[in-house]
Amino acid sequence: MEENESNKIIDEVTQTEYKYGFTSDVEMDMAKIGLTEETVRFISAKKNEPQFMLDFRLKAFEKWKTMKQPEWAHLDIPPIDFQEIIYYAAPKKKKELASLEEVDPELLETFDKLGISLDEQKKLSGVAVDAVFDSVSVKTTFQKTLHEKGIIFCSFSEAVQNHPELVKKYLASVVPIGDNYYAALNSAVFSDGSFCYIPKGVKCPMELSTYFRINTANTGQFERTLIIADEDSYVSYMEGCTAPQRDENQLHAAVVEIVAMKNAEVKYSTVQNWYPGNKEGKGGIYNFVTKRGICKGANAKISWTQVETGSAITWKYPSCILKGDNSVAEFYSVAVTNNHQQADTGSKMIHIGKNTKSTIISKGISAGKSQNSYRGLVQVNKFAENSRNFSQCDSLLLGDKCGAHTFPYIKVENTTAVVEHEATTSKISDDQLFYCNQRGIDMESAIGLIVNGYAKEVLNKLPMEFAVEAQKLLSISLEGSVG
C-alpha cells in the first residue's frame, strides 16, 4: 500500500512537471506573430535586458514604423508582410539524427565536395556527435587564451549583461538606428549575435570565428554584431561557413558594426552560403544586411572580404567611414549568382580624414538566369585632403540569360583627391573551355578553375582555412551553369 502510494506521488510529480514544464515553455518562448511595441518589449524582457536596451529597441521600432522598404536596388523583391513574421523564438534545438544516413544525400554530396570531415559533417547536419569529437574543450582552451589577453568575445546577449557600458557606448555608433529600413528593424528586434572587444595594444593571436564562441546559440534571422578594436590592436574575424546553410526563416536582416580606433586594424571575412532557392527560384533566403565600419582614429585600417554565393536575394554594402587621418579601408568581394538568384552588392567609402586611402575590388560572377549588380559609392568630403580611392569592378558572365550591372557613384568635394574607377565585363570563352578540356579537364572542373582564377585577387585576401573552402564553394555554386 505504502509503495503504491509513493509510486502514485512520483507519477503525479513527474507527469505534472512534464505537463507544465513543457507546454509553458512553448508558450513563453515564442513571441506572438507580427511586430508591435508589445513584441519589442517581450523580446527585451525575454532577454532580461537593462532599461537602456529596451529604450534603444523602442526608439528603433518607432523609427522603423515611419520608414519604407528601399526600392532603389536592382532587385525584384516579392512583397514581404512584416506582420506575418514571428520575431522571437527561443533557440530551438535542432532535431538530432541518429546517423548520417538520415541526412539529405544531396547535402552530403556537397559536404564531400567541400572536403568537410565526417565529424564536421555530422555536426553541421545535426547528427549526434561522439563526446570525443565535441569541440567544447577546444572552445574552452580558446576562450582561456583570449581571456588572458583581455579580449572579450561572446554572444551579444552576454555582452549586454556583462559589459553594458561598452555596448551602450558603441551600439549604433556606426549604423544609426534610422540608417535604413532593415537596420531599424534589426535594432528593434535583433535576437542575438556576436560581440568582440580587443583592448589597447593587443594583437588577437587567432582568427576569431563564431564557431569558437561558447554558447553558440541559433542567432536567428536578426543578427547583431559589434566589433571594437581599441588603439594599436589587431583582429581578424570570420563570419559564416562554406557549408550550405538552410533556415526556416526566409528574411534575414543583420547589422554588423566595426569600430577601429587609432592604429587599430580589423579584418572581417565573410563566406555567405545561405540557401539560394531551388533551380526554379522557389524558396531561398532574403539577405538584407547592413555592414559598416569606422576608422575612428588616425592610421586605422578596416578590410572587408566577402564571398557571397548563397541567398535568393542579397542586399549588402559593407562600407567604411575613413574618419581618422591616414586611415585605410578595403573591400574585396566575390559575388556569385546562379539560377534565379539576385544580388545587389558593393561598398561605400566615405573619406573624411586627410590622406585616407580606400580600395574596392569587386568580382561579380553571373550564371543561369541570375542578376548580379555592383553598387558603390566613393565620397570624398571637403577636408579629406589627398584622399585616394581605387575601384575595380569586374563582371564575368556564364551563358547569355544572366545579367551583370554596375552602378558606381562618385562624389568628390576636395580637389586634391584622386579617384580611379575601372570596370570590365567578360565571358568565359569557348576557347578557354576547349583548351582546358583538351588537357583532360572536364567542363565543371574547367569552370571551377577559370572562375577561381578570376576571383583569385579576392580569395587571396581570405584567411588560409577559409580560402581553400571558398575555392571549392565557387565551383560548386556554378555547377550545371554551362553546357
Add this chain to the structure above:
Amino acid sequence: MLSIKNLTVSIEGKEILKNFNLEVKEGEVHAIMGPNGSGKSTLASAIAGREDYDVSEGEIIYKGKNILEMPVEDRAREGIFLGFQYPVEIPGVSMTNFMRTALNEIYKYKGKEPLSAGAFLKLMEEKKELVEIHDKLANRSVNQGFSGGEKKKNEIFQMAMIDPDLAILDETDSGLDIDALRIVANGVNALKRANNSFVVITHYQRLLDYIVPDVVHVLYNGRIVKSGPKELALELEEKGYDWIKNEIAG
C-alpha cells in the same frame, strides 16, 4: 594509332574537310602541309573533338576505337594532345595549378595514383628544362602575358608533362624565331617513342628541317591531294602551293 576514314567536317554548314583519309601508325611522324584555308586547323580540332565541328560522315579510329562520340576531355585522357596554334590565356590560373589539375584528371581516368606534390614539381622542373624555360613559369597564369614564342614553348612543355600517345601540333612553328623553332623541335624529338605518333601541321617547310617526318601530306581544299616522303616538303617549298593547285586543275 590513328585511322581517319572518309571524314567530312563542316563548320556552320560549310564543308571544310571532304572525304578525308589519313593513316598514322605507331612511331610515325606525319607532316600535313597546305595553303591557308585548306582545312589544316579543322582537322586538328575535329580529332580533338571540338564541339562546333560537325562531322557528317566518316569515322576517326584511335587505338582501334571510333572516338567521334567521345567527349573532348576523354579523348585527351586517352592520350590525344593538341598543341594549339593560338594558345588561350586563362587569367589567375597558375601553370602549376593548371597542369596539376590536368595530370590528376588524366591519372584518375587511367586508374593511376596522382603524383605527390614533390614528384609533380620535380617533373615540372625536368620538363621546363627540356623546352628551355628558365623563368618562374610555375607562378605565371596560363599563357597570360607570354610572348608568342613563350606560348608555343609552353604548349610543348605541356605536351612533355602529359606525354601523350598521339600529339597533333597545329602550326606550332608559326611566329617563331629560329631559336624558338629549334627549342620546340628539340622538345618534340626528345618525346618521340617507338609507340607514340605525331601529326605536325605546318605551313612552312622549315620546321621539317628539325622534325623529320616519315610522310608528308599536302592538304588542299579539304582533302589530301598528295603524299610522299620528306622530300615532298622541299619540293613544295621550292615550287609553292600553286604547283599542287595546277597539278590538280590539270
